Amino acid sequence: MSTPTPNNQMTRRQFLARTGALGALGLSLPAILAACGGSDSSSDGGSESLFFDNWPLYIDPTADGLTGTVDRFMAATGVSMTYGEGYNDNNEYFAKIQPLLGAGKPIEADIIAPTFWMAGRLINLGWTEKLPKDLIPNFSNIEDVYVNPTWDPTGEYSMPWQAGTAGIAYNIDVTGREIKSVADLFDPEFKGKIGMLTEMRDTIGLICMSLGIDPSKITSFEDAAPAFEKLAQAKNDGQIRAFTGNDYTDDLVSGNFAACVGWSGDVLQLGKDSPNVRFVIPEEGGTSWCDTMILPKGVPNASAAAKFMNFCYDPVQAAQITQYVQYLSPVKGVRDELAKLDPELAENPLLFPDDATNARLRSFATLSEDVEAKFDEEFSAITGA
Amino acid sequence: MMRKRTKYGRYALNVFAGFGLVYLFAPIFFIVAFSFNKPKGNFNIAWQSFTFDNWLHPFAEESLTRALWKSIEIAAVSTLISTILGSLIAVALSRYKFRGSGGINLFLVLPLTTPEIVLGSSLATLFLGQNFIDFGMTTIIIAHVMFQVSFVALTVRARIRGFDWTLEQAAQDLGATPLRTFMKVTFPLILPGILAAGLLAFALSIDDFIITFFNSGPVQTFPLQIYGASRVRIPPQINVLASMILFLSVAILMTGTIAGMRKSAEKQATAKKFKLLHRK
Amino acid sequence: MTAMVVRQNRIARNADRVGLGAMIVASICLVVLGTRLVSGPMVSVIVLTLILDLVGVLVLATRGGPEARRLLAPYGLLKPGMLWLALFFLAPVWSLIRISLSTKESRFSVNYDFNWAFQNYTKAFSDFGSQFQRAFLYAAIATVLTIAIGYPLAYVIAFRGGKYKNILLGLVVIPFFTSYLIRTIAWSTILADRGFVVRAMNAVGLGNVFEWLNIMENGKLLNTPTAVIGGLTYNFLPFMLLPIYVSLEKIDVNLVNAAGDLYSSATRAFRKVVLPLSIPGVFAGTLLTFIPAAGDFVNAQFLGNPNTTMIGNSIQDQFLKQNNYPVASAMAAVLMVSIATLVLMYTRIFGTEDLA
Known part of the structure; x- marks a missing residue:
């Protein structure tokens, strides 16, 4: 065997060096991908497209022989609609869109569904577009309480999607008795079996009301400080099992929670299958809230979005959403339409609260930026995250 | 064997190992079983009744399926990039003796000894407040390649540690061009190592949650979708898709093992024939 | 003429030092650019350094003869991966530490001021x-x-x-x-x-x-x-x-x-x-x-x-x-x-x- 000639060796090594250079090309690949990524959402063939990123389980789906709102909308207007369920948590969603909207760039979604206070924050930051109301004639169907609400004083930026009540949800199998008051949540009998919501305004709001503090009149942290103390004490005592989002329904049904702070519609939906799970607006009163539809700044498909908003504010359509999600509808005339679909549901006081119930409900005050920061900080210190 | 060990002790250890396996499979059994459940309500947690429906309609959950495809897309692109970059590093490290190789070795281990949450949050701080790259697919791919590169480099290096680089010389002595040498000799021999590393990188990418969580922007990957769903609703399709991924990986693993066993047998035979395995 | 050849030979013989040095310099440039440590005209200076660095090694590899190429080869193979890690592992760690010592302009801002905020x-x-x-x-x-x-x-x-x-x-x-x-x-x-x-x-x-x-x-x-x-x-x-x-x-x-x-x-x-x-x-x-x-x-x-x-x-x-x-x-x-x-x-x- 002869040893390789230097010349041979050289070319081989040269080759290996070039392989290295080829590898460097890999560096530019993501840039190319990035360049391609932006354009695929544009509509083709002239038909409009729309992306609504909503909370999960928040619209009637196409199933069980019924056509869901999304499909009815597409059939009626020819808009090609994508319906996402990526809105799980107000703060998390905010963190996701902040780098884009904060830099003046549009996000992928055309409509998003922030809860009222988050809608207020986005409007204040100037990260929303005005609604093209000339394309939304059904806007006139909005319930009176939602005209020019505190979070959107001019009513130009948001439309409520659904509204609801926060109260106490409990599994009577575990509690062994009916729950009536917020005080029951702090009963040592249920130590380690109590759930609270990560949604600060509902948890703190409910405790506030049990302490005789009106959450709609809070202006500073001191106003709500007793509620925070009470919650912190309960957490340190091991009274609270977990702070949850919508997943409290899971823990309730499986019996991990005896009782927890919960939302009316969820529990109504659950009650169909699990009669042990019940919902009550506590004696001391409950909180009311609403989730909104807003157009993020720079929204690509504003007119399609307006068409959808208009469609959902038609009582005939809205009633079908209500029938499925079982929350309070912000659309006038839904009760009459719902009576045709499900007469029993149309009489449910949790969907259509009477005046006496309404008098016991408060919605959380709109907080200034500094006060909100303090609230969030104190609350996250308690949730232990 | 260990003669003095009592039978009793032997059995105890085997029984313990058996329990270990049960422990490992407890959640898996649960996941697969519940893919056949027909849940009442939103959470697939209590056993109701047996059904094939979920398996007949595995893609019924549109957003879940979309997220799965996103994850596959991300894993494919990031694996391609990281496998190229990592294999080049591995070849450099095992093929050459060079100045600074010790430092490079240490540097490669650093991303592996950094907790994921630090990798994820630090990368997010890099992307925050700049105008070149938006949070989304690109940032996820960048992040995945970042942690895959080390894994690929170390895996490939371990696999080609015993590789006989004089084979290249031999081929060239016989008149092969460098390209031909690479394609016909070097590449086929290091390919199994690269493939194994690529599979590992793919698996790491498709299941990554923590790093992706910090750098995803509005993009929903499969793990992110599960995380979101866990707080609202766990449809049985999650179990179906997870079981599918499980069975698919097992199939790949098995074919890989069988092919690898056959390959290594062949290789050994060939090597013996040409007495090329003189090193080890 | 002869002096130049001698110098070239010396560079070629020490190509590994050059290769390693160039890789480190390129990494530093990327970290600096990635963390936005500099602004204004300095950015162009760094970018120029980076380009010169990369081109310089390529020139050395093509003109430096077989010995230089052999010494440079491992760095050529390492470089893409190493630069990736420099930009997306080292630079982030640096920026993490920087932000940990900064205060934000306002609560919902993504901009912050570095001011040794211990x-x-x-x-x-x-x-x-x-x-x-x-x-x-x-x-x-x-x-x-x-x-x-x-x-x-x-x-x-x-x-x-x-x-x-x-x-x-x-x-x-x-x-x-x-x-x-x-x-x-x-x-x-x-x-x-x-x-x-x-x-x-x-x-x-x-x-x-x-x-x-x-x-x-x-x-x-x-x-x-x-x-x-x-x-x-x-x-x-x-x-x-x-x-x-x-x-x-x-x-x-x-x-x-x-x-x-x-x-x-x-x-x-x-x-x-x-x-x-x-x-x-x-x-x-x-x-x-x-x-x-x-x-x-x-x-x-x-x-x-x-x-x-x-x-x-x-x-x-x-x-x-x-x-x-x-x-x-x-x-x-x-x-x-x-x-x-x-x-x-x-x-x-x-x-x-x-x-x-």
């Missing part, structure tokens, strides 16, 4: 001290448990697996082909109050014993420290088991047999022969288990309660929910540094050669 660190320790403690405590216990479970399992597979060795090893790895999150969520269902495990324990009367041992709390397993540690143990078990298996597998069975002949008992043979030879595996496994466990937040979130949160939960919450990047970065930096210190101490004791 109060972020004060806050990280004062408000999240218990989360740090729990992270290290839980990770340490979980690591010990993975050794306790993983070692015997690896031992049985390696020494008693026989022809089923590969199948057994496959069985051990298979569970980890399902999603990490789904596995953890599955545990939360298994350990539920009315689940099989709790009921079985109460049925055989173990419930009271566990209650007394503080393993269970008020008749529950889920949402207790036990569940969190159990989840960590489960999820990181393969990272312990596989390195131990690899080190055990290398041991020659004849050696064990010989030891059995020489020593009076099997236990002693194990202690004198098998155990020392498998220590590198345990060592690598410990690092691979402890590090991700200490930074984990998924197990504490799904299996824990508000009093079992770990530092990962805090970092995640401050970063992604409170938009408090400076404090989150400070916590991440502390975690990174403390783990690096631990790893360093650990490698001092056990040596580094088996780490990679």
